[in-house]
Structures are given as structure tokens and as C-alpha cells.
Amino acid sequence: METTNSATEGDPLKRGEDGVETGTAPSATELKKKSCKEVLGFAKLTHWRTAVFFFSLFLCLTIVFAFSFIIPCPVRPQYLGSWNRTFPEAATYDFLAIEDASQDKVMDVLFVLKSTEVSQNKTCAAAGLPSPCVFVCAVDGTDGEDLWVRPLHPDFHWAQCGLDKGTSRNWDCLLSHSGNLTAIDKHKGLIRWQKPQPSGLRSTVPVLSVPDLDGHKVNDVALVASDSTQTQLVFVSGESGDQIGSTVVLDSTETTSHFLHRVAEGSYYVILQKDTGVYGLALRRIAAKAKPGMEKSLKEDKNWEKTASESSGLVPIYESDSVKQVLTTGETGDSPNLLLVTGEEVALVDGRKLQLQWKFNTSSVISEPTFGHYNKDDILDVVLEEDIGNHTKRVIILDGKSGGVLWEVNLLATPNSPKPASIHTTNHFSIFVFWGMFPSDSNTSVPLTSDRHSYMLLPLYSKVLLESTSSTDHIITFKATLLEGGRHAAYITLTGPETAGAEGTVVLSKRKLKQDVPPATYSVSAPAEVQRLTMTSKRPSAVSALVIGERTNCYMHTTSPWPVGGTTLKTLNSKKTKVCTLAMTFQLLTTKRKLKSMFRDLG
DSSP states (O other), rough: OHHHHHHHHHHHHHHHTTOOSSSSOOHHHHHHHHHHHHHHHHHHHHHHHHHHHHHHHHHHHHHOOOOOOOOSOOOOOOOEHHHHHHEEEEEOOOEEEOOOOOSSSSSSEEEEEESEEEEEEEEETTTTTTTSSSEEEEEEEEOOOOOEEEEEOOEEEEEEOOTTTSOOOOOOOEEEEEEEEEEETTTTTEEEEEEEETTTOEEEEEEEEEOOOOOSSSSEEEEEEEEEOOOEEEEEOOOHHHHHHHEEEESSSSSSSEEEEEETTTEEEEEEEEEOOOOOOOHHHHHHHHSTTTTTTTTOOHHHHHTOTTOOOOEEEEEEETTEEEEOOOOOSSOOOOEEESSSSEEOTTTTTOEEEEEEEEEESSSSEEEEEESSSOOOEEEEEEEETTTTTEEEOOOOOOOOEEEEEEEEEOOOOOOOOEEETTSSSSSEEEEEGGGOOOOOSSSGGGEEEEEEGGGGTTTTTEEEEEOOOOEEEEEEEETTTTEEEEEEEEOSSSSSTTEEEEEEEEEEEGGGGOOOOEEESSSEEEEEEEESSSSSOOEEEEEEEOOSSSSSSSSSOTTTTTOHHHHHHGGGHHHHHHHHHHHHHHHHHHHHHTTTTTT
């Protein structure tokens, strides 16, 4: 009895845990049965956990394999470094558009030809048109293959693309030809609408993209025409191509150029370049004259209207009798600044407050200025070409903030040289491209078209200027661009007969900028502040690097002509041979590293 009592008293908690409320201890048989049930329950739970684990693992593997093999990954476009398309017995025009027509996030090329056929199955006769007719062509930016070809009735007047950006239009390009206006979709080349030109109106580019004025929820356009007697504007529906309201006379004199300037939200002004200066006219005023009540969605800017003429409504922006060009800086957002080129100066005017920002004295700008980022202030700088006499031009980059000179170089002004171009890269700098010839290369006092070269400058390496020989064909138009977001810098060239509209051989070509710099050996010529490094290779296009540095005491020259694979370096002063050799070797190695680093930015 004592043994039993002590056993019972010694395990009071265990009885409580087991839920035993009576004082009687369970038998050995009951304990054995209870233990078996617990083991079996735990075993069942373990099997369930194992099943859930393997099911989760199987599900994860299925998802991984689905994304890896079943769902295709996006394929990067395969580029050709260069391509060209040749069209014999054709004519072309000063029109070249860079758009994503194939919707593969790679830019494509649109241009216009006049010919009897583009290919065997693309002829004027097949389209029921007189021969020769006009062909609007879109080719793939990656390989130059046709995306679509749209034949139209001749004759061609003008074309403009990029009109779908930020709008609700289902078309991108507008063409004026044979008395018609034709709106074309850039993706398939479909004609969205075609209407006769407004009666008695010989319109010119640019086409003005205006807000929706007729209530169809599609942005409309405005066409401007000018002759010796007056300047007129007409609104055209972006949905149907029908004229909206009546034709409005903007001014009783001829205007040289025009464009639409956005001052603030809903506040637009048509900028007009006249022989007395540059003026603005509120789009709200124009819309009210075309059709009363159509101006409700538009506004006038109070600051601009302070100086507006009571009779004409014209707002004076910059009054001068020698204005040659007026451009917007192209900055995003409201109120881009206005750049004016006159016979005495280049001036920048604030696009909102109409205040003069800076002036640069020059009387001989010979081409249209270009904008790009040379420094890190995120303000667009200005590239000018200035005639300095003796068939020589000075290429200048002006600070967009102050108007000061940031960079310059003198080149021979070769015939048929396109205006400067710039490519905006993702590192907030631009690649600058311009044309001409380095003075030391000229064998004659008057440069020829065959002497024409293209030059490339990267601001991060402002003392290195790359030179590439180009074709001797007559350049109709030229554009430098990034074919893909942040990469693949290239230039597109359209060449053809010298006479506009004349038949001959037309060539559209694309070349990757990075491809123009092959692995090469270096040779040097000096003396002066400009040292020249020429890179030779087995490729037919040899590229040179002009290293622009400070004057040194080490002067070297090379044998002429330069032998392939290098050249013999000689010194003008034998006592400085060792110093010169060390200095030149260091410079060559430094330049080689710079070139290698520089072309990472070109993609």
C-alpha cells in the first residue's frame, strides 16, 4: 500500500496532463494502446507535411520551367553594323524621318522616292497610278529591309512625321502631294484619310499640331501658307481631314518661317518670322476668328499679351530687320527658349518671360544651329558654324546658360556638307557630329566634295576628335540618332542627284558610329596645338583621331605618305629624342585608353 501511494503521489502532474480526473492509475494495456494511437497520428501528420513539401517544390519548379522554356523571352534585335539600299532611276527629296514603325522598340527610317517602281511587286502601274509616282517607304532600322511601301499620286510637295506623339491620332505622317493631303499610319502604311488641299492654300512645313478644337476627342492640325501678299492659316480635323471653320489671315505680309510655341498649359502661340523681326500670335485669337466658340479650351498668356498690338494681336518677341533664323531649344515641358540668328548676333530669349538671356556676336553663321549637352548643367548648349573666310569655318559650342564658348575648332568648309548633328546619350552628354575637312589635309586652296569628312566629338574627351572619310555622293539629307533607347548610335544618309527632283541613283545608307573605329595602329604628325593620330586598318574606311592639346616643346613629323601598319617618327631636335619618345608614347597610350572608354557610350 505504501508503494502504491507513493507512486500515485509522486506523479500528480502527469495525471493532470493526461486528463485523468480520478485517482486510479491506467493499466499497462491502456497505456500501450494510447501510445500506438499517438504514434499513428504523428505518422499521418508527417506524411501530410511531406506531401505538402513535395507539392510546393513541384509547383515552384513548374513555374520556373514555364518562364524559362514555355514563355518566350524577348529577343534583342540583331543589327547589321551598316547597310544600304540603292534605287536606280529614281528621285528623292529632303525628307528623312526616324520612327519606330515596326513596334520593336528600334527606330526605323521613313523616306520618299519618285520612281516607276521600288521593287518587282511595288510599281505605279500595279497601284493604278501614272508613272513615275511617289512612294512613301519605311525600312527596318536593323537591316534596311522593307517594312511597307505606299504608292501615291505625284507630284510631291512636303511630308512630316512624328505627328502622333502625345496625341490621340491614329496616324503619324501627313503628306502634301498632287493637291491632296494624305494621313498615313506609320506602322502599316495605311491611308487613314485623304482630302483635297484647302482651296487656294499652298501650305508649307512645319504642320502645327494643335489641341482638339472640333470636339471629336482627336487632336487637330493647322496648316500655314505664305506668299508675297499675306500669311494664312487653316485648321484641319485630325480625325477626318476636313477643314474646321474658315481660313484666317495671320498677317498682311510674307513670313519666312513659323512654328507653334507652348507658353503654359492651354496657352499656345504661333511664332512668325517676318522681315521686321519675330512675333507671336495667340492660338486662341486665331481659333476665334476661324469659328466663334472654338477657342473655349484655349488660353492667352497675360505676360505675353501685355505687349500685344491692339489691331493685329501680334506680340513682339525680337525686333530686328536682319533675323535669319528662329528656333526652339527643344527642351521638354512648357516654354522652351527661343534661339534667334541675325546678321549681327545669336541671341537666346526666355520662352516664358520674353527676356533676353544672352547674346553672342557673330555675323556669319552659315548653317542651322544644333542643340546638345556638352557640360553637366542639363541645359542644352548650342553648336554653330561660323564663316571665318578663306573657305574656312569655325565650329563653336556655346554654353546654353551663359553664351560663352565651351569648345571650338577650325575646319575647311567643304561643299555639300550637312549641318551639325547631335545624339543625346543616357549619361547626360551628347555626341556631336559635323562635316568638313581638317586644314592640313587639303592639297588645294578650294576644298572639293571629295575632300569631305565627318567628325565626331564626345564632350567627356574634348581633346579627341574622330575623323572619318565619307562618300563623295551628293548628300540630300543626313540624320544622326540612337536607334534604340540609350544605345546603338548611328547616322543615316540619303544621297542622290544634285538637282532636286532629278532622276538618278538614290542610296539610303546606315552606318554604326562605333563601327567606324576599328582596331588600329597609331601614327603621329605635328607640330602645333593640334596633334594628329591616324588609325589604319584593313577596313576600307580609315578613321583618324585628332588629339587637340596644348603646345609642347616636343615636335615630331612623319614620313609621307604614311605606310600601312605605322610610320617612322622623327624629331626636329635630336637632343630631345629621348624626351620626345617618352612623351609621345605616354600620349599614345592615354589616347588609346580614352578611345576605348569613349566608345562604350555609343552602344
